[in-house]
Amino acid sequence: MNEQIDWSSLSFGYRKTDCNVRCTFENGKWGELRVSDSEEVTMHMAATCLHYGQAGFEGMKAFRGKDGKIRVFRMDENAKRLQSTCNGIMMAPLPDGLFEEAVKKAVKLNERWVPPYESGASLYIRPVLFGTGAQVGVHPADKYEFIVFVMPVGPYFKDGFKATPCCILRHYDRAAPYGTGRWKVGGNYAASLVPGTKAHEMGYSAVLYLDARSKKFIDEAGPANFFGIEGNKYVTPDSESILPSITNKSLMQIARDLGMEVEQRPMPEEELSKLDEAAMCGTAAVVAPIYKVDDLDENKTYQILPDTKPGPVCTKLYETLRAIQYGDLEDKHGWVYVFE
Numbered sequence: 255m256n257e258q259i260d261w262s263s264l265s266f267g268y269r270k271t272d273c274n275v276r277c278t279f280e281n282g283k284w285g286e287l288r289v290s291d292s293e294e295v296t297m298h299m300a301a302t303c304l305h306y307g308q309a310g311f312e313g314m315k316a317f318r319g320k321d322g323k324i325r326v327f328r329m330d331e332n333a334k335r336l337q338s339t340c341n342g343i344m345m346a347p348l349p350d351g352l353f354e355e356a357v358k359k360a361v362k363l364n365e366r367w368v369p370p371y372e373s374g375a376s377l378y379i380r381p382v383l384f385g386t387g388a389q390v391g392v393h394p395a396d397k398y399e400f401i402v403f404v405m406p407v408g409p410y411f412k413d414g415f416k417a418t419p420c421c422i423l424r425h426y427d428r429a430a431p432y433g434t435g436r437w438k439v440g441g442n443y444a445a446s447l448v449p450g451t452k453a454h455e456m457g458y459s460a461v462l463y464l465d466a467r468s469k470k471f472i473d474e475a476g477p478a479n480f481f482g483i484e485g486n487k488y489v490t491p492d493s494e495s496i497l498p499s500i501t502n503k504s505l506m507q508i509a510r511d512l513g514m515e516v517e518q519r520p521m522p523e524e525e526l527s528k529l530d531e532a533a534m535c536g537t538a539a540v541v542a543p544i545y546k547v548d549d550l551d552e553n554k555t556y557q558i559l560p561d562t563k564p565g566p567v568c569t570k571l572y573e574t575l576r577a578i579q580y581g582d583l584e585d586k587h588g589w590v591y592v593f594e
């Protein structure tokens with residue numbers, strides 16, 4: 255263990271750990287996994303990731319349980335989503351099993367960076383895959399790098415599990431219908447930087463994006479999906495331009511397990527006025543309740559909660575998800591890989 259770290263006051267950010275795991279695709283095939291202690295990457299100045307945005311990533315977490323064992327949540331789902339990102343922007347997909355092998359190796363080798371159970375912190379795992387081969391014409395690269403690095407993190411939204419305000423900024427879209435929103439590519443996040451920064455400067459924790467086609471339906475937040483609670487119903491947007499969140503998929507199952515009805519369908523913005531509770535959800539965000547949404551261009555406010563105290567359903571969903579991830583509740587859907 256690293257005595258010098260105050261685990262329970264960690265924020266969400268980069269921190270150097272002992273090593274990372276890498277693999278290179280060249281001459282038509284992926285090579286062997288390598289372990290590196292470098293934080294740097296050297297590549298050709300005409301690499302496609304730099305010019306044409308051939309870069310995708312994943313985000314997942316490892317947790318230390320009360321029993322001291324390390325658990326990784328749903329890495330098979332992240333592996334599938336990275337394949338889908340690779341296919342979406344014509345990067346070389348990884349062979350079966352290589353993603354999981356690299357993640358396990360990176361976690362194992364950095365075991366001492368997995369925060370203790372009591373801290374409520376976790377080890378964030380960031381796999382990234384990008385084109386390093388040179389192209390000046392707009393073509394896919396013939397060379398790729400896959401890297402898995404890890405770091406201990408605390409909550410993504412700095413107040414932890416508290417409700418925050420979000421805003422709608424109608425003059426920005428993060429992804430187009432039939433564009434790249436359904437894949438985890440770097441360019442989607444580049445598109446969210448200006449609106450996200452504006453929102454933060456105005457005191458909002460995130461932008462809630464509307465669908466780019468009609469501006470009538472809720473899509474998702476910059477770094478997380480969106481869901482609402484209406485009575486005993488969990489409602490979450492269905493849209494071709496949002497990232498299929500593994501946290502959202504898990505919460506839908508947990509909601510069903512708790513006897514709730516689940517609806518995944520287009521959600522008109524006005525439905526915000528009917529919600530008893532609402533939240534953003536994702537690996538980094540976990541469940542981040544929302545107390546109000548301001549539609550700034552329309553001068554409208556949807557007040558969801560009276561203050562920053564999370565509602566009972568979001569609290570239950572949050573606690574159940576965390577209990578499964580830390581090994582405090584039975585993993586009845588087989589979501590957790592336990593290091594023995």
Ligand code: PLP
Pocket residue numbers: 313474475476477478479497498499500501502535536537538
């Ligand atoms: N939507 C966006 C745009 C994200 O960046 C993320 C984070 O990964 C999510 C949703 C949540 O996805 P997941 O729950 O798989 O982390």
Ligand code: COI
Pocket residue numbers: 312313314477478536537538539
């Ligand atoms: C995640 O939740 O893993 C994300 O990727 C969100 C954000 C940090 C980009």
